Amino acid sequence: MSNTPLGLEFKSSTFSVPVLILSTENLDVIQQQLQDKVKQAPEFFKSSPLVLDLQELNKSGYSMDVSVLVRLIRRVGMFPVGIRGGNVQQNKQAVDLLIPVYSIDHREVSSSKKEVAPAESAKPKEPLKVKQVSTTLITQPIRSGQRIYAEGDLVILAQVSAGAEILAEGNIHVYNSLRGRALAGVQGDESARIFCFDLAAELISVAGNYKVSEDLNHVVRNKPVQIYLQDQALIIKDIELHH
Amino acid sequence: MSRIIVVTSGKGGVGKTTTSAAIAMGLAKKGHKTAVIDFDVGLRNLDLIMGCERRVVYDFINVINGEATLNQALIRDKNCNLLYILPASQTRDKDALSQEGVGKVLDELRKEFKYIVCDSPAGIERGAHLAMYFADDAFVVTNPEVSSVRDSDRMLGLLSSKSRRAEQNEEPIKEFLLLTRYSPERVKLGEMLSVDDVQDILSLHLLGVIPESKSVLNASNSGMPVILDEKSDAGQAYDDIVARYLGEDRPHRFIEDKKGFFRNLFGG
Numbered sequence: 001m002s003n004t005p006l007g008l009e010f011k012s013s014t015f016s017v018p019v020l021i022l023s024t025e026n027l028d029v030i031q032q033q034l035q036d037k038v039k040q041a042p043e044f045f046k047s048s049p050l051v052l053d054l055q056e057l058n059k060s061g062y063s064m065d066v067s068v069l070v071r072l073i074r075r076v077g078m079f080p081v082g083i084r085g086g087n088v089q090q091n092k093q094a095v096d097l098l099i100p101v102y103s104i105d106h107r108e109v110s111s112s113k114k115e116v117a118p119a120e121s122a123k124p125k126e127p128l129k130v131k132q133v134s135t136t137l138i139t140q141p142i143r144s145g146q147r148i149y150a151e152g153d154l155v156i157l158a159q160v161s162a163g164a165e166i167l168a169e170g171n172i173h174v175y176n177s178l179r180g181r182a183l184a185g186v187q188g189d190e191s192a193r194i195f196c197f198d199l200a201a202e203l204i205s206v207a208g209n210y211k212v213s214e215d216l217n218h219v220v221r222n223k224p225v226q227i228y229l230q231d232q233a234l235i236i237k238d239i240e241l242h243h
Numbered sequence: 244m245s246r247i248i249v250v251t252s253g254k255g256g257v258g259k260t261t262t263s264a265a266i267a268m269g270l271a272k273k274g275h276k277t278a279v280i281d282f283d284v285g286l287r288n289l290d291l292i293m294g295c296e297r298r299v300v301y302d303f304i305n306v307i308n309g310e311a312t313l314n315q316a317l318i319r320d321k322n323c324n325l326l327y328i329l330p331a332s333q334t335r336d337k338d339a340l341s342q343e344g345v346g347k348v349l350d351e352l353r354k355e356f357k358y359i360v361c362d363s364p365a366g367i368e369r370g371a372h373l374a375m376y377f378a379d380d381a382f383v384v385t386n387p388e389v390s391s392v393r394d395s396d397r398m399l400g401l402l403s404s405k406s407r408r409a410e411q412n413e414e415p416i417k418e419f420l421l422l423t424r425y426s427p428e429r430v431k432l433g434e435m436l437s438v439d440d441v442q443d444i445l446s447l448h449l450l451g452v453i454p455e456s457k458s459v460l461n462a463s464n465s466g467m468p469v470i471l472d473e474k475s476d477a478g479q480a481y482d483d484i485v486a487r488y489l490g491e492d493r494p495h496r497f498i499e500d501k502k503g504f505f506r507n508l509f510g511g
Contacts, residue, residue, distance in 0.1 A: 141446060143400025144393055159446060161396045179444075 017081065020073075021053040025062035027072060034076045050078045055085025055104060066093035104133070133170075142166060142180065149186075162202060171195070183210075184227075194227040195239070209234050245353040248360045249378035249416075251402075253394030255365030257386045258423040261459055262481075263362035264292045264468040266382065269485030271326035272470075275357040278317065280348075281331035282374035283364035284340060290330045293320065294466025304332040307344035313351050322471060327356070337370040345373045367401060377407050380417045380488075383447065386424050387436040392444050395420075399445065419450035421484065426455045427500035438498050451484035453477050454497045 024030065038045040050073060057064055070080050083094040084102040091101045136150035137157070144163030148154065154168035157175050164180035166172060171193050172184045178196040185192030185207035192206055199221055202213050206229045216236070224239040250263040260283075267279035280303060281289035290296040295318045301311035306329070313329075320326035329348075332339065352359050363374035375381060381402050385395040402416050403409055409416075422441060429435040442449060453459075458475030462468060470485070472478040476497060483493045 140403060141399070143403070144396040146400040146404065161400075161444070163393060163397065164400070 017049050017051050019051045019053050019084075021055070022057045022064065022069075023060065025057065025064055027068065030069075031072055031076065034073070034078075038076060038078075046077050048078050049081040051082040051084060051102060052080055053085050054083065054087075054090055058085065058087055058090075064090065066090045066099075067097060070094075070097055070099065135170075136168075144180075160201075168192070181205075185229075190229050192228075195225075197224050198222055199225045199236070204234070204236075206234060211236075245357055245359060246379045247349060247353075247377055248358060248380045248382060249363055249375040250360060250382045250384060251363040251371065251375050251398050252365065252384040252391070253367060253371075253398040254386070254391045257384050257391055258453065258459070259365070259384050260288045260292050260362050261463065261469060262382060262384050262421060262423065262453075263289060263360050265470040265478075265481040266485055266488070267326060267358070267360040268320070268323060268468040269470045269481055270358045270360070270489075271320070271323045273485065273489060274325065276325045276355065277358040277360065278327045278329060278352050278356045279360040279362060280329040280352075281362050282340070282370050283362065284331045284370060285333065285336045286364065287331035287333045289362050290318075290328060291466060292463050293328050293468065295320065295328055295330070296466070299330045302330045302332040303348070304335050304339045306348055307339070307341065313348065322467070337364070337368065340369060340373050342373060342376065346377060349377050367397065371398075372401070372405065375402055375406055375416075378402075378416050379408075380419065382419050382421050382450065383445075384421045384423055385441060385445070387422060387426075387430070387438075387441055389436065392436065392441055396445060399447070418447055419488070420445060420447040421450055421453065423453040424455045425452045425497065427498065431500060449495075450487055451480055452495060452497045453480045453484075 022030065052069065054064060066083065066086065073080050080099055082100050082102045083090065085104055086094065086101065094101055133152040135153040135155055136148070137155045138148065139157045141158040142148055142156065142160045142164040144161045147165045148167065150168040150170070152168070153170040153173070154166060155173045156166065159176040160166055160174055160178050160180040160182065162179040166180065167183045167186045169185065169187045169189060172182050172195070174182070174196040177198040177200055179200045179202070181203040182194050182196070182201055183205040184194045188207050190207040194204055194206065199216070201216070204211055204227050206227060209229055209232060211234050220236040224241055225236050226239055227234060227236050229235070248266070250259050250266070252259050263279055267277050271277040279289065279293070281287050283289070284304060290299055298318050301316035303316065305311040306313050306316045317327040317329055320328060349359060361374045361378065364370040383395050383398060385391050399418060402418060406416055408414065420442070422438060426435060430437045438449065438452060454476045456475060456477035458472050458477050459469050462472055469475060469477050470481040473482070480497050483496065486493050
């Protein structure tokens with residue numbers, strides 16, 4: 001009922017922020033290499049926001065005190081604005097330092113060799129909840145009306161009935177008849193694939209590129225196939241089974 | 244140990260009530276004390292098929308609401324004294340069913356009965372959900388046509404995810420397929436799905452095939468479960484089903500076209 005003009009507004013926006021992928025726990029090495037980088041391109045790195053990626057580090061079993069790391073990076077002249085791939089303790093340290101926790105974006109895992117990789121997007125998701133990406137295995141038939149969502153790969157040993165829907169952020173394997181809807185790479189992973197023993201799907205989709213049953217040529221139906229994206233086009237290819 | 248059997252399908256008009264009446268009668272005739280419950284509150288039919296519609300005083304909802312005791316509401320069948328019917332209310336709707344109330348009635352029945360057959364209403368709403376929720380075994384009744392098969396598939400999904408056994412992580416409900424209104428002639432003409440087609444879609448253990456038969460309609464009209472018509476093919480088919488459910492090994496008799504079989508045999 002107030003006549004006060006609208007004082008604020010929420011909008012969704014995407015930023016490009018450098019991600020710092022660490023592969024050593026040696027703080028001296030990190031500091032040295034960071035200083036070298038900043039020296040190479042001070043315009044770019046000075047006061048730049050930065051997301052810390054600890055995935056590689058934790059995978060290798062190294063430990064890292066986030067508060068020490070953050071202090072070091074601030075000394076070099078950059079502003080840590082997020083952390084991802086950390087363990088529970090590291091995430092908690094980050095939140096204590098008022099640094100948001102992001103989840104791992106699968107689209108760029110392949111580029112993790114580079115020391116600094118630009119992030120495509122850094123949308124904040126639920127803080128402190130780290131996704132444990134693993135394979136989901138299902139041995140029971142997926143019936144009409146059922147919906148399965150896998151955060152990683154999805155492997156199904158039984159049939160997927162017409163009217164059922166299976167979704168995975170990664171690949172989908174169906175070692176039986178696929179008669180329902182199958183959507184792989186639902187968070188945008190264009191390298192995701194669908195594999196099935198008997199293609200009779202109502203809909204197949206990889207990273208949002210889909211085909212409905214009507215578009216499925218009889219040549220590819222009712223046989224083992226794999227489905228993947230190539231130049232934004234869905235390719236359905238026979239799988240040769242050797243007996 | 245008593246077993247709760249739900250007779251369900253998703254789709255209407257496929258023969259759930261006929262099947263409930265027939266197998267309840269079959270189990271009782273084999274010497275097992277059996278109760279059959281009509282879950283189709285508001286559209287009660289079981290009492291008609293069982294021929295006890297004129298003896299209904301209290302119903303399932305009265306028992307749930309504590310307005311009558313279970314013994315007051317149970318109707319003893321006039322053909323078999325081991326069979327009891329718990330009719331549905333015709334004047335109430337399915338909202339009158341509560342999970343807690345249904346559970347209490349079933350617990351009480353378990354103390355006295357070997358088998359409790361729950362005749363599910365069509366659909367996947369409250370009545371159908373509560374009919375299957377407490378089940379140990381499920382008889383999924385399907386007609387050999389695509390929409391019925393699809394609905395059965397949906398129901399199988401609910402059985403494996405929304406039942407008490409699923410929610411409490413117990414051994415899953417045992418599911419059996421009953422194919423009703425089957426006509427081998429029409430399968431041959433390509434007008435109907437075959438047993439193999441249906442099993443391919445549902446991948447479910449086939450308990451039996453009930454042939455399309457006039458005797459089913461006659462039985463319904465006369466208020467006698469069709470299993471009592473021992474001369475009819477449908478009656479025999481239900482008898483086989485009950486025997487198979489109880490562990491007997493009986494060959495399937497009604498999948499093949501009999502006329503065709505003899506024609507083939509004599510080269511006609």
